[in-house]
Every structure is written in C-alpha cells, then in structure tokens.
Amino acid sequence: TRSHAERRLFGLFFCFLFVIAVALSLFGSLLPFPSGGFSIQRSFLCVLIVLLGVLGAWAFLTTPGFIEENLWPLTMVLSIGGLIFAHAFISNSHFRWIEPGLYVGFLGCIVLFGGLLGKSLSLKSLLEPMSVILGACVALYGAMSLNYYGFSLSDRDVKIADHLPWGFVNIRYWSQVATWLLPLLPLALINGLARRSRLWVLLVVLGGAIWIWMILLSSARGTVVSLLVGTVCAFVIFRHAVLPWLKLFGLLLLCGGIFWLVLSGLMPALLGVSFEGREL
Numbered sequence: 170t171r172s173h174a175e176r177r178l179f180g181l182f183f184c185f186l187f188v189i190a191v192a193l194s195l196f197g198s199l200l201p202f203p204s205g206g207f208s209i210q211r212s213f214l215c216v217l218i219v220l221l222g223v224l225g226a227w228a229f230l231t232t233p234g235f236i237e238e239n240l241w242p243l244t245m246v247l248s249i250g251g252l253i254f255a256h257a258f259i260s261n262s263h264f265r266w267i268e269p270g271l272y273v274g275f276l277g278c279i280v281l282f283g284g285l286l287g288k289s290l291s292l293k294s295l296l297e298p299m300s301v302i303l304g305a306c307v308a309l310y311g312a313m314s315l316n317y318y319g320f321s322l323s324d325r326d327v328k329i330a331d332h333l334p335w336g337f338v339n340i341r342y343w344s345q346v347a348t349w350l351l352p353l354l355p356l357a358l359i360n361g362l363a364r365r366s367r368l369w370v371l372l373v374v375l376g377g378a379i380w381i382w383m384i385l386l387s388s389a390r391g392t393v394v395s396l397l398v399g400t401v402c403a404f405v406i407f408r409h410a411v412l413p414w415l416k417l418f419g420l421l422l423l424c425g426g427i428f429w430l431v432l433s434g435l436m437p438a439l440l441g442v443s444f445e446g447r448e449l
Contacts, residue, residue: 184298195310198336218274242280304357308376344389355417381425
C-alpha cells in the first residue's frame with residue numbers, strides 16, 4: 170500500500186541520515202575536505218538539527234494527538250532549555266548563545282523527531298538497521314584504533330594517549346560520542362544478524378571492548394559518570410526489563426577491562442617500554 174511504501178521510504182531516509190551522522194562523527198577527519206573534517210562535521214550536524222527540527226515540527230502541527238503523547242518530554246525540554254538559556258544572559262562570552270542554542274535544538278529534535286519516528290515506524294523496523302550500522306561503525310573505528318596503537322608501540326611512542334582516541338580535535342568530543350553510542354551497542358548483539366552470525370557478534374564485542382579500553386586510556390571521566398548514572402536510572406525505571414541489556418553491557422565492560430590489562434599493561438611490559446595514559 171501507499172502507506173507502507175511511505176513508511177519504508179521514511180525508514181530508509183532515517184537510516185541514511187544515521188549513517189552519515191555516525192560516519193562523519195567518527196571518520197570525518199579522514200575525508201579530504203578543503204575546510205577540514207571538523208568544519209564539515211559541525212556544518213552537517215547543524216543542518217541535521219534544523220532538518221530534524223523541521224520534520225518534527227511538521228509532525229507536531231499535523232499529527233493528531235502528537236502533543237498529548239509527547240507532552241511531558243516537550244515540557245522537560247522547555248524547562249531545561251530555559252535553564253540553559255539563562256546561563257547565556259550572565260555569560261560574557263561572544264559565543265554565549267551558540268552552545269545553549271545547539272543544546273536546546275538537539276534536545277528538542279530528540280523529542281520531536283523521536284515522536285515522529287514512533288508514529289511512522291515500528292520499533293523493530295527501526296532498531297534492526299540502526300544497530301547494524303552502529304555495530305559496523307564501532308567495530309571499524311576500533312580496528313583502526315588498534316592500527317594506531319600498533320604503530321605507536323613500534324615507533325616507541327609510548328604517549329599513546331596523544332594519538333588515541335584519534336580523529337577528534339578535542340577529547341571532549343570523543344567522550345560525548347562514546348557516551349551516546351556505547352549504551353546502544355548491546356542492541357547490535359541481539360538483532361537478527363547477531364542470531365545468524367557469530368562473526369558479527371565477535372566483531373561487535375571486540376569493537377566495544379576497544380572503545381571501553383580507550384575510555385580508560387583517555388580518562389574520560391564524564392563518560393564513566395554518565396554511563397554509571399544512566400545505568401542506575403535505567404534500572405530504577407525499567408527494573409528487571411533492563412537485565413538483558415545490562416548483561417550484554419557488562420560483557421563489553423569485562424572485555425574492555427581485559428583489553429586494558431593486555432594493551433596498557435602486558436604488551437608494553439613485554440616490549441620493555443613504559444606506558445603512559447592521558448593525565449587527569
């Protein structure tokens with residue numbers, strides 16, 4: 170039917186945006202743009218926020234019952250947005266309106282576009298391709314990070330934290346990306362592809378473990394605190410329903426700890442070099 174075709178097209182459109190957003194966030198520094206990868210990342214993500222905001226606003230105005238179904242998230246965004254913008258009035262920075270505007274726009278897009286997705290697509294049809302895209306990007310970034318690690322050790326460059334995580338002009342950006350993507354990674358271990366392919370499961374687990382190792386390596390305290398608080402909140406809200414996710418995430422943490430012991434402790438010791446992580 171036409172409705173089914175429209176939903177399928179909308180799902181493909183969302184997956185396309187998700188691929189571009191994740192790929193640019195992780196691999197933008199590798200692309201040969203004249204203005205630099207970071208500039209392209211910022212420009213695209215700003216355009217993405219505007220696009221998602223427009224689509225969400227369209228759903229807000231045209232979908233019956235949209236406001237009632239998303240009333241409390243919208244109220245929360247408006248409340249938090251007011252507090253964020255209040256800081257701009259007391260700041261002396263020339264850019265005091267930029268970050269508050271982006272934060273409020275980002276939070277608003279989550280609610281508006283999320284509500285639109287909930288109306289247009291089933292949860293399963295959305296999570297299946299999204300988890301595959303996420304797992305593939307995480308595994309690829311992890312594999313390339315091991316390449317950086319190997320060359321650093323072979324060159325006796327033991328300040329590995331200066332090179333890992335790679336591709337980010339500021340360590341905070343890596344921390345933010347890891348904070349958003351890692352909690353979603355267990356979804357890649359329960360999708361249809363994971364049930365059909367053990368190789369896929371192995372790649373995702375190894376990729377996630379490398380990310381956990383890099384969090385420890387880079388002393389990303391914000392990510393650690395965010396993951397801890399998010400896990401506690403998820404358990405309080407969802408109780409036993411969160412246990413399958415918690416087991417898979419615990420597996421990633423365990424493997425990440427093993428990687429940290431091997432790559433940050435055992436390998437440098439065997440090669441006779443001192444190993445330094447990022448200073449706090």
